Amino acid sequence: MPTSTLSHPAFTRIPPWVQSKLTPIAISKITAVYDFVENECIPLEPIMKSQISSPSSRWTTQPLMHELREKAKAAGLFNLFLPKHFKESPGLTNLEYACCAEIMGRVYWAQQTMNCHAPETGNIELLAKYCTPAQKKKWLQPLLDGTASSAYSMTEPDVASSDATQIGCRITREGDEYVINGRKLYGNCIWNSENKFYILMGLSDPENPNKWNRHSTVIVPTSTPGITQVRNLTIMGYDHAPEGHGEYVYKDVRVPVENIILGEGRAFEIAQGRLGPGRIHHCMRLIGQCERAYELALIRCIDTRKTPRGKSIGSFDSNIERIAQMRLEIDQARLVVLNAADTMDKHGNKAGRYAIAQSKILIPNMATRVIDECMQLYGGQGLTQHTPLPEMWTYARFVRIADGPDSAHRHQVGRDELKTAEKFLERNKEYRRKYLKAAKEMGVEVETFHGVTPDV
């Protein structure tokens, strides 16, 4: 069978309308990503895990990860997420990369082997979009080359960070330096020596009457004196080593003024530009995880050792229904995310806002439901380290909050939708006017409805 055609298994789940848009380069990359994940990543899952099991190496990136990153880079699979309008891009659209991201999601660390992992993806896109050529050379190039890694530092413990206008970590200019003081949650651990800098959002102009212009974004090298990692934050019991999620105190941390991105007061512009594509990547990876969880559940359904009441698990009607429901939900979710990616390609990230929010709300919720059902079909072992299901569920659960809670996105969608009500009111008045006119012309008695205004 030819390896770079749409008959390759990499394209099995890609809908025809997307297949018809794929360029030859995308077809070859999607095929290569599939082969890399199937042959180099999934079979080595236990080895990757064993390389971080000892306490002494817990915060050191695994040798196998380095090896696989070299292989992926040599195979031209690095940075595929960076959309083709960037000059640093390998040439895929958001839609084409979304197909790759689903495949990468089959094992949660595969994204990192191809330098397509969060928060690096968002940071690379931010630096590519907003930095000066000198800043790009210093900060962006090492990330693109995979010789350094970075983290994003916005969230704080003492405010509602989903409303980023509340961010309070102070950035104060003193001569040729910015001085930073505050406390931050999340952002990959400083304990991993490959993490070279934080992209930090802080409050630089608290008196500015426009709340959207009070904040700035600066680059803070992890080696800067004054940053302390207080602890690692576990996520539902997982420490997510060797990258983790730190809690930090910034005390009189000084960086040169040239570390500011775009200029003082421009943090919101930057944050908006950063988050859209990253949300789509998370969603497509979750769909890949769901496919893998679903496959494990199917295998359990035909396991001849597991025959409650003398029947395979998959022969119970209730489980046949469950399988069907999961299939339908995963396939419908994929359409939603691919539509968001296509909208971003055609009309830009801003115009894709609704479609991105739609994905961010629907997909993590779908994934927690589907993976939960898979664990249930699997039985007790499905909740243990014998399967990747608990880690998958945790990932889906945390994406309901990371990059903005789904409730905040629903709030935004609901508010925007309510703004359309006036338009529908006008439309309905027009129906009524036409009805009254027609009734008069036809000599029909006009109906009145209880509780309905005469106009509508």
Ligand SMILES: Cc1cc2nc3c(=O)[nH]c(=O)nc-3n(C[C@H](O)[C@H](O)[C@H](O)COP(=O)(O)OP(=O)(O)OC[C@H]3O[C@@H](n4cnc5c(N)ncnc54)[C@H](O)[C@@H]3O)c2cc1C
């Ligand atoms: C695993 C993980 C990784 C993360 N990585 C990073 C990172 O790398 N860098 C970083 O800076 N942050 C990171 N975060 C933090 C994340 O972005 C924030 O937790 C998130 O933005 C919410 O902020 P908050 O925790 O302050 O919750 P709050 O803002 O206090 O919100 C709490 C709850 O209030 C409700 N709520 C909030 N707004 C609304 C609304 N408009 N309508 C209705 N209900 C609402 C929701 O239920 C919400 O969950 C990460 C979080 C997780 C879990």
